[in-house]
Amino acid sequence: MMRAAPWAVAEAVSNALAGVASIFVAGWLLTPADIGRAGIVIGLVMLLGLATGLGIQESLIRHRSVHASVTDTAFTGLMALGAAGFAVCWVVAAPIGWFFDDPTLFSLLGATSFLLLLNAVMAVPTALLTRKMRANVLTRRMMLSRISQVVVIGVLGWLGAGAWAMVGGVLISNALSAIVLWRAMPRVPRLRFDWGEFRSLASFGGSMSIELLLWQGTTRLFALQVGYFHGVVALGYFQFAQRVVEEAGNLIQANVVRFGLSFFADLDRSDRNANRAFLTGTSLITLAGGVLFIGVALVAGDLVPLIFGARWQPAAPLMQIFAVAAFFPLSRALAGPLLRAKGHQNAMVLYGLVACGITLASGFVTAEQALVVVVLGWAARNLVSLPWSYVMVSRYGRIPVRDQVVFIARPLAPMAAMIAAVLLTQHLLADAPAVLRLVSAILVGLITAAITVPLFNWRMISELRQRIGRLRGGGAGA
Template sequence: MANRRLMTLIWIFTEKFGLIFLSMITFVVYARLLTPTELGVGTVIIAIVEMVGLLYSSVLEDPLVRLEKMDDRHVSTVFWFSVLISLASIVLISGAAVLYTDSAALQWMTAIASVKILFTLMARVYVAEMRRSSNFKRLASRTLLGKIAGGIGGILVALWGFGPWAVIAQALIMDMVSTAVLMLADRRRIAFRIDGPILRQLLGTGTPVAINVLSSQALQRGVNVVLGMTAGAHAVGMFNLAMRIIDLPRSAIYNGLMSYALPVFARRSSDPPRLIGIINDSTAISGFLLTPFFLGIALTAEDVILLIFGAKWAPAIPMLQVLAVTAALGNLAMYATTALVAVNHTRLTLKAEVTTTLLALVLVYGLGPIYGGMGAALALLVRMLVITPLQIRGLNTAIGYGWGAFVDASYRSVIASLVMAAVVLALSAHLHLQGFMHLVADIAIGAVTYALAYSVLHPRWPQEFKLVFTAR
């Protein structure tokens, strides 16, 4: 059992870290070849399209994963409903673009980008079935192949000088190839049938999940849209570079962890004490790795941006620092939504998710014209500070996960990370090094300091972390 868990996680993170590597390559190329305005235009268009795709995906996929048994009726219902709703969305988005802008280029970019929704939703039944069977090897293969194809296509478009089309080409090709790989591997014939009662059941279960996901994704995609409306495409480009540096590793790691965590939590949903135990263990291990990682990005933000992306992106440095601190705080309750999905109590935090997201968007709308991308970064920080205690309150109501468990799972990684930050800040200016050597020295000092501080706080951490894969 322990070996199976480890192999499952290995395949999950083969996919996710492979995506980080490939995404960083393409993103560095875009940062070198595109202007902030060109990057901003492509980002806003893809953000709109992906918000629609993610909304439908969340309604349909997670309820399928939670089913005790998924038969052909569920498959055909979800597949053909996905196709129909995708085609309708493509028409609506393309029509809205014609009404919103007089630019033929923007109209064509929006219309072509919206086709991504079709490929995203067609894949849902295949992805859900593989998650249910823990077939993360195939999931990893299809995503990596899609990312490679999309990255190559996007880079070629950028090299040919088509600007924002590069961002659109990458996203569209990636989803198209990923879906084709899944369908070729599973050549089942899906009957054209939509079962009304099954569809209503899935929509009823999935709608609260989708609202939570949409609320979360609005922070990553909706913020870009609002910022573009108020501060312009240049501000979106700057903010998006900082956000992507954080979001590439965070999304890859978080999505991998949540893909594994949901079925694990669901199997323990009827036993709250065991569920609390696995949430605590998972939070402690994730915080051990991720809290110093994101705080380290904040400490090295200047070197990272100037050395990798170039001086034209220097205004993004303070944005990156704020977003990195926000991501570090997000580790404290990272499993809250997944745990609530597992016990079917997502409604407990629904109002909080929606309200805090609206708060963040209002702050972006107000601060964007004054502070540009920094206004968006500060809005996300405020939202994180407000939503975290509300998520813990929801978990406490659902399964009895209180503040004591919350603090116990996180305090060691937080204290050790703060010690790391203090030491790096104290020594960094006195290293008399420049360029990549300065960056490497800061990373080395931070890693050693954090390891020592955490070991002082928790001497038996290797043995206890190992037990997570062999117990419960």
């Protein structure tokens, strides 16, 4: 973990910069309709990719052994499933264009389907490198991918390619990622298949795939609902706001998702107690996520029109709701990795199923409502999913609900202070220029967080510093 940490931080920062750059480029050079069309085809392909991936990548990370027969079987099976998904995309391309009354979706969806083959190529190398926490390779790959995506979107957008700019950026960046990952492999997977090994991987991976399909698939299906009921322009606003919040969240969540399962699985294999690591990690994530997401929600009203132009103003209130809605699930980011590492993946499926049902039902209920109401419907799943996560961690992780709540409650105090300070600043500068109000709100929020975070969380920060010091020195008790 100590070796991986600097690379993980570097990846988080580079991802954030590249993500912000891609949002700027897309906001400046593409229209809401362009982003809406690209969102439809990319969403459909990613949804199919979840179904054909069968959770094999995550199963490899957790598997007790990853000898040649296992990796070859996983690679062969994923390539066959990716090819099947590729064919399905071309079959449904014409009906999708008819369904959304947009003929351009046929060629866009057909081209985007190559992403399924690229994902199949990358799955095994990504799993093996993640299992070994080879963060240096993964970080270099991610940095190259994100930078190339920004460049491609910028060039094609400037040339007037419209939605093709987004599709081209995704395809080229993933192709470069595949090259980097394969060059880092000491042994290249071969086309060899063992049904017994594949069944063993799929027994865990299939359940994992269903859960991912429920969570990420729900996101894609809900976006399709927005596009169908409200049009591609409304979908463009919806996905633009969602993307800004997701890029902010990737500063934290991307590495939690990537290395969380590896970390807890290693603790489980060595019969070490994961409770303290879970609770401390949850506090840190809640602390960082609060500053980030609550900060975005507070300044979005001034930020969006100033940075992206007046045409994106309708996305500002959507961004505020997305930011608040993203903060609370982030505080539970370690629940999934902990339960999966302990072998309770099936318990996660019902959890995702309930959230999926609530979300898709809200899409139909809000079909005739304003976009703000639509996004509120999207966030409604947290009313059930959050309490459920506490119960599951208590039952399967053996961590009492009270302990979980205590380790989350303390980081909330600095958030309350920051909200009060920023709102007061914005009120006092209500008649000032928007630029001055935005800069002042950001500075006041950061200063307030810098003062209150150590004040309310001094013991945790002190213990963390001591632990890192012992780890660096390799001392006893590290």
